Amino acid sequence: MAEKVLMKGNEALAEAAICAGCRHFFGYPITPQTELAAYMAKKMPKIGGTYLQAESELAAINMVLGASAAGVRAMTSSSSPGISLKTEGISYLAGCDLPALIINVQRGGPGLGGIQPSQSDYWQATKATGHGDFQILVFAPSTIQEMVDLVFLAFDLGDKYRMPAMILLDGMLGQMMEPVVLPEAGKTVVPDRPWAADGHKNKRPHNIINSLYLDPLKLEQTNIERFKRYEKIKGTEQRCEELHTEDADIIIVAYGASSRVCRNAVAAARAQGIKAGMIRPITLWPFPVDTIQKRLVSAKAFLTVEMSMGQMVDDVRLAVNGAKPVHFFGRTGGIIPSPPEVLEQIELINGGI
Amino acid sequence: MKIHPLTIICGHYGTGKTNLSLNLAVDTVKTGVPVTLVDLDIVNPYFRSSDYSRLLEEHNIKLIAPGSAGTTLDVPALSAEIYSVFEREGNVIFDVGGDGVGATVLGRFSSKFIAHGYEMLYVINHYRPLASQAEDTAALLAEIEATSRLRATGIVNNSHLMKDTTCQTIIDSLEYADETADRLGIPIKMTTVPKGLNGISNIPDLYPISIYVRTPWD
Structure with missing residues (x-):
């Protein structure tokens, strides 16, 4: 099916996962993510896959762990409060070096919060999706086409580095x-998983999938090895889009829906002669530090725009490391900043540089 | 575009029911007929008729929305005011949620609709993957009719690809729409075309529509 179709973001994520060879979905409904699970419920039985609505988020993520341990592409999806419930299982996935795809369609928080859009789980996604020393790959699409593309990448890199995405x-x-445009079905090759606990058939030793270490030195060594892998990922997997950054005085850093708003604000600023540009992180972990640092000489100021009280701005400040001022503008509670609001911030900064 | 005093807009998720409902409401009120728009979508959290209350106010269109509209309350509760519309002067447009699930809410009013007479327009879009063929599209209406306990009386071919819609997009959907109409045994009441898209004229009952349902950055 190489033709253009019209899809909701949640549906596109589900269909892309199916195209990428995922046949095991475990979830639990929550607004504004439910269409993803509903799509899976309709489609999986028709293609010999498994859709299972678990009794809770905790159960769902542990089913993902079990399926991944058995060597199949597995995924789950939820929205903010549901992801909080899944964090224990995500830590276990990381501790077992298991790939899995987790979708978070963020809503306003903290607590039950609201059902309107938000970006206030950035810290959770990039710093602490559970207890212990670990990272997961985090991707931030800004269009529905990009969601489709990133589902493939997330599965592939998760397999490559044996970690949750x-x-x-x-x-x-x-x-x-x-x-x-959806990719043609059946073209995906899911890589072999020689480490999977899928039956040794008396031909190889047992594969053991476990995150419990009785020897502290062995646990430390495992963590050190894992972090060497993370360093390699930081060196090779940073992804971002740059918009008019070559000559930009003011560089906006924004991802996802905020970046859509900022794209209009940058165009409006350019129309009145302000040299504005944007760096749009596509990977939030690894964070595109290299691109921000590349622009440190030419840029005069940075402006981070988020649907939060200011979370990604921490990573921007770390990357900028005091070399240039880093400003922040955000709306929260389910409110999306408007292009004129962002333009006003650009104008304010422009007046001061 | 003259519509029935009680017009129900139903269809698959994401076919453009809300945008069509808003267009019908605005165009009907412009003919001097009072219009009430009933937001019956209690299955979708975003992009509902109630989210366009300012547009409706500007055009003096009465909106009946779920009590939770405009808040983050995710509760499928209806406004009691809905019962008043059967006695109301002017035209009433019902914007129903997607699929059979969304149409369930109509069931409780079905005897009222049958008593008063109604038009139920089934909105279709060739470019929605789960209902892109006449067979799927016809099967989906059976679900809607089962839960709503009402029968569709006509089809609106609202096939489009949002910003990527061209004349060819619409032309390529005509055969699908005809086949769907044949399978269902109901007529195509209108084929929509975005205003400003010139080059289509020889299609019967062409209905030029404005795009009201947009993202915050459009």
Whole structure:
């Protein structure tokens, strides 16, 4: 099916996962993510896959762990409060070096919060998706076509590095519709998993999948090895899009839905002669530090725009490391900043540089 | 575009029911007929008729929305005011949620609709993957009719690809729409075309529509 179709973000994520060879989905409903699970419920039985609505988020993530340990592409999806419940299982996945795809369609928080879009789980996704020393890959699409593409990448890199991957979006991207081109089904090659606990058939030793270490030195050594892998990923897997950054005085850093708003604000600023540009992180972990640092000489100021009280701005400040001022503008509670609001911030900064 | 005093807009998720409902409401009120728009979508959290209350106010269109509209309350509760519309002067448009699940809410009003007479327009879009063929599209209406306990009386071919819609997009959907109409045994009441898209004229009952349902950055 190489034709253009019209899809909701949540549906596109589900269909892309199926195209990428995922046949095992375990979930639990929550707004504004439910269409993803509903799509899986409709489609999986028709293609010999498994859709299972678990009794809770905790059960769902542990089913993902079991399926992944058995060597199949497995995924789950939820929205903010549901992801909090899944964090224990995500830590176990990381501790077992298991790949899995986790989708977070963020809503307003903390607590039960609200059902409107938000980006306030950035810290959770990139710093602490559970207890212990670990990272997961985090991808941030800004269009529905990009969601489709990143589902493939997230599965592939998760397999390559044997670690969980998250696609972090927000309710607006999950609920909105856009035309997309889906990849041809059946073209995906799911790599072999010689480490999987899928039956040794008396031909190889037992594969043991475990995150419990009785020897502290062995646990330390495992963590050190894992972090060497993380360093390699930081060196090779940073991804971002640059928009008019070559000559930009003011560089916006924004991802997901915020970046859609900022794209318009950058155009409006350029129209009135302000040299504005944007760096749009596509991977949130690894964070595109290299690109930000490349622009440190020419840029005069940075402006981070988020649907949060200011979370990604920490990573921007770390990358900028005091070399240039880093400003922040955000709306929260389910409110999306408007292009004129962002333009006003650009104008304010422009008046001071 | 003259519509029935009680017009129900139903269809698959994401076919453009809300945008069509808003267009019908605005165009009907412009003919001098009072219009009430009933937001019956209690299965979708975003992009509902109630989210366009300002547009409706500007055009003096009465909106009946679920009590939770405009808040983050995710509760499928209806406004009691809905019962008043059967006695109301002017035209009433019902914007129903997607699929059979969304249409369930109509079931409780089915005897009222049958008593008063109604038009139920089934909105279709060739570019929605789960209902892109006439066979799937016809099967989906059976679900809607089962839960709503009402029968569709006509089809609106609202086939589009949002910003990527061209004349060819619409032309390529005509055969699908005809086949769907044949399978269902109901007529195509209109084929929509975005205003400003010139080059299509020889299609019967062409209905030029504005795009009201947009993202915050459009």
